[in-house]
Amino acid sequence: MNDRHDWLGSTARYVAPRTPGEPDAWSEELAEHGRRGSQRLREAGEAEPPGFVAAALRLADGERAVVRRRVMLEEDRPVELTDSYYARSVAAGTGLAEPRKIRGGAPTLLAELGYVADEVVEDLSVRRAEPDEAHELALPAGALVIQLVRVSSTADGVPYEVSVMTMRPEGRHFRYRLKAG
Numbered sequence: 001m002n003d004r005h006d007w008l009g010s011t012a013r014y015v016a017p018r019t020p021g022e023p024d025a026w027s028e029e030l031a032e033h034g035r036r037g038s039q040r041l042r043e044a045g046e047a048e049p050p051g052f053v054a055a056a057l058r059l060a061d062g063e064r065a066v067v068r069r070r071v072m073l074e075e076d077r078p079v080e081l082t083d084s085y086y087a088r089s090v091a092a093g094t095g096l097a098e099p100r101k102i103r104g105g106a107p108t109l110l111a112e113l114g115y116v117a118d119e120v121v122e123d124l125s126v127r128r129a130e131p132d133e134a135h136e137l138a139l140p141a142g143a144l145v146i147q148l149v150r151v152s153s154t155a156d157g158v159p160y161e162v163s164v165m166t167m168r169p170e171g172r173h174f175r176y177r178l179k180a181g
Contacts, residue, residue, distance in 0.1 A: 011120055011122065011150070014026075014107070014150075015107055015117040015120055015150075015152050016107055016117070019104075020104070022104075024039070024105050026038075026039060026072055030074060035074055035075055036074070036075050036076075037072070037073065037074055038073045038076070039070045039071065039072050039073060039082075040070065040071045040073065041068065041069070041070055041099060041100070041101070042069040042070060042071055043067070043068070043069040043099065044066075044067070044068045044069070044096070044097060044098055044099040044100075045066070045067065045097060045099070046064045046065065046066055046067070046088065046092075046097070047064060047065065047067045048062070048064055048065075049064075049065040049067065049085045049162075050164075052149070053065065053085045053162045053164065056149075056151045056159055056162045057085060057086075057087050057159055057160075057162055058087075058159060059087060063087075063088070064088060065085045065086060065087060065088060065091075066085070066086045066087075066088060066090075066091035066092060066096050066097045067083055067084065067085050067086075068083070068084045068096060068106065069081070069082070069083045070082045070083075070084075071136060077138070078136060078137050078138060078168075079137070079167065079168045079171075080137075080165055080166065080167045080168070081133060081136055081137065081165070081166040081167075082163060082164070082165045082166075083163070083164045083165075084106060084161055084162070084163040084164075085161070085162045085163075085164075086160060086161055087160065090110075090113065090115060090160050090161075094109065094113065095109055096109060096110075106161070110160065110161065115152075115154055115158075115160040115161070116154065116155075117152040117153070117154075117161075118153060118154055118155035119152075119153045119157075120150060120151070120152050120153075121150070121151045121153075122148060122149065122150045122151075122176075123148070123149045124146065124147070124148050124174065125146075125147050126144055126145070126146055126147070126169070127144070127145060127147060128142055128143070128144060128145070129141075129142070129143050129144070129145045129166070133145060133166050137166070137168055139168065144169055145166050145167060145168065145169065146165075146166075146167040146168075146169050146172060147164065147165065147166050147167075148163075148164075148165040148167065149162065149163070149164050149165075150162070150163045150165070
């Protein structure tokens with residue numbers, strides 16, 4: 001049951017390109033629930049991704065990726081850390097690798113580059129926060145967090161984005177709707 005602190009997220013809005021003048025998906029979703037959402041870019045550039053990210057992007061051993069690290073804010077309170085990874089062949093030399101806002105967000109720029117989500121696979125788990133995550137999210141040491149890993153692939157089956165979202169658990173409600181057949 002939802003109360004005024006819960007909201008149902010829609011994956012589709014987060015992987016779809018935005019139209020000109022449309023707010024980012026995070027701000028739009030929170031505004032629908034009478035709250036203000038914003039984000040702060042912590043880092044953008046190249047880094048060695050975690051092993052599971054490299055495997056999902058089909059990177060060679062030791063291959064670096066482009067990463068955008070953001071803090072998602074609800075009413076100026078940090079509620080989620082989002083790290084989005086891209087193969088260098090997709091993102092090097094683009095706005096994804098630059099430490100600035102992207103007009104229309106990453107999905108819009110990716111669509112302009114020819115990468116549109118046809119299949120999205122999400123993996124959801126609960127674990128203890130790492131010390132730096134607890135600090136960034138203003139959580140006590142050892143607090144539980146939700147980790148959502150989203151892999152977006154093209155119609156040709158090419159994975160082009162892996163987003164690792166580490167969230168405060170309170171107020172979160174996940175609903176997945178599948179069509180069978």
